[in-house]
Structure formats: C-alpha cells, structure tokens
C-alpha cells in the first residue's frame with residue numbers, strides 16, 4: 359500500500375505537470391471509483407476550472423479545483439498517470455480528467471479499491487485524520503495524552519490514521535526497529551523519552567523515504583514506470599530469516615494489529 363512517502367512522491371511528480379491546467383471534461387469508467395458524484399455532474403461542475411494546487415494529507419492526494427477539492431485515495435493499486443490523449447490508455451483506466459490542451463490525467467486501478475471524492479471543503483478529512491508527522495504539533499506530550507489510556511500494541515497506534523496520519527505497515531515496522539520497541543508493546547508503556555525518540559525516528563525515516571521516492575515492494579510506481587528506491591534501505595520489513603544488521607540475530611515475522619509484522623527479537627524486547 360502506498361504510505362506517506364509514496365503518496366508524497368506522486369504529488370511531487372505530478373505537480374509540475376498538472377498544476378494550472380484547465381479542465382475540459384471528466385470520464386468515469388468504473389462508477390464506484392467516484393464515490394460522491396456521477397460522471398456527468400462532476401464533469402459539469404469542474405469544466406473550465408483550473409487545478410490550482412496539488413497536495414497531500416495523510417495518504418490522500420488533494421487537487422484544489424476552484425474553491426473545491428478532488429480527494430484521491432490510491433488504496434492498494436491506484437495510480438495517477440499524466441499522458442497525452444494520443445497515447446495508449448491502460449485497460450485498468452477507471453477515471454480520466456481531460457485538459458483543454460489535450461493532455462490527460464488518468465486514474466488506473468487494477469484492484470478497484472481506490473476512491474475519488476469531490477468536496478467543497480476538507481472538513482471530512484481533518485475530522486478523520488490525526489496530526490501530520492512533520493507538523494510541529496506532533497509532540498511527545500500529544501502522543502502521551504493520546505496513548506496513556508490505550509494498552510493495545512504500539513504498532514496499531516502507529517497504523518491508526520486518527521492519531522498520526524500517513525504511516526502504514528512498512529514504515530511502522532522500520533520506526534519500531536529504529537527505537538528498539540517491540541511491536542506488541544502496550545502503547546501506554548512508552549514514556550515521554552521513548553515517545554520523543556519515536557517522533558524523531560518517524561520524521562527521519564519518512565524523510566529519507568521521500569528522498570528515495572518511496573518504497574517499491576510489490577506494486578508502487580509513479581509516472582509511467584518509475585519506482586521507489588527506499589527498499590534497499592529497509593532494516594527489518596520483509597527481512598524474516600535474515601540477520602539483524604545491528605545485533606545479527608534473526609529477524610522474525612509475526613502478526614500484529616492484523617498485519618504481517620517484522621521485528622528483531624533481541625533489539626526489540628517487550
């Protein structure tokens with residue numbers, strides 16, 4: 359699944375291509391992809407308007423169009439591809455924005471779990487999502503207050519988008535390995551000092567992953583055929599049976615918060 363670094367990579371790569379483009383029309387090929395409107399009503403609403411900005415919130419991509427917002431969640435296999443109208447289109451094309459200059463933004467999605475919504479404001483996102491990892495508001499005090507009454511595993515807290523937005527399965531494992539915390543450790547057992555380390559590890563890892571244009575494990579790509587390079591810097595995710603680079607014990611795969619979870623049994627004790 360694309361997580362914050364992958365989504366940020368998509369946003370940065372699309373920005374110079376689609377910002378300030380004038381919309382001609384919209385085609386929808388899989389009606390469930392567009393969950394708030396019919397193809398016709400969206401097309402009428404946004405035609406002749408300009409995409410004034412493209413940004414990210416958590417794992418969502420936001421296109422500002424006039425005073426409204428097209429909000430895109432890639433989920434498992436969604437991709438945004440910018441191309442010309444003369445180029446061949448994917449058989450997995452689910453929605454297409456046509457621009458006045460005959461270029462197009464395609465949303466392709468093999469598994470069809472991706473969703474696109476059109477809203478007049480971003481309240482629904484802000485109600486659903488917690489603090490951004492790079493925000494100054496993400497402090498040990500904030501986390502302590504959120505976690506002190508929760509005895510569920512710290513990994514599920516990291517995956518909980520309403521506390522910190524943008525972290526998924528890969529980066530949660532990497533963050534916990536870096537700060538030497540067992541993924542199953544009850545969240546309310548992390549003290550302020552550990553939470554401070556957790557925040558700084560989160561920021562360092564996500565920033566490095568953004569710099570490497572994300573991680574491609576199975577199916578993340580951006581543009582037409584560009585892949586993320588952070589996979590070579592992973593320390594624990596997907597490494598079961600390999601030696602921990604810090605202590606050389608064997609990395610274990612287990613299940614935590616319903617997800618495949620990798621950790622080092624020596625570095626990461628309860």
Ligand SMILES: [Zn+2]
Pocket residue numbers: 602603604605606607622623624625626
């Ligand atoms: Zn280790």
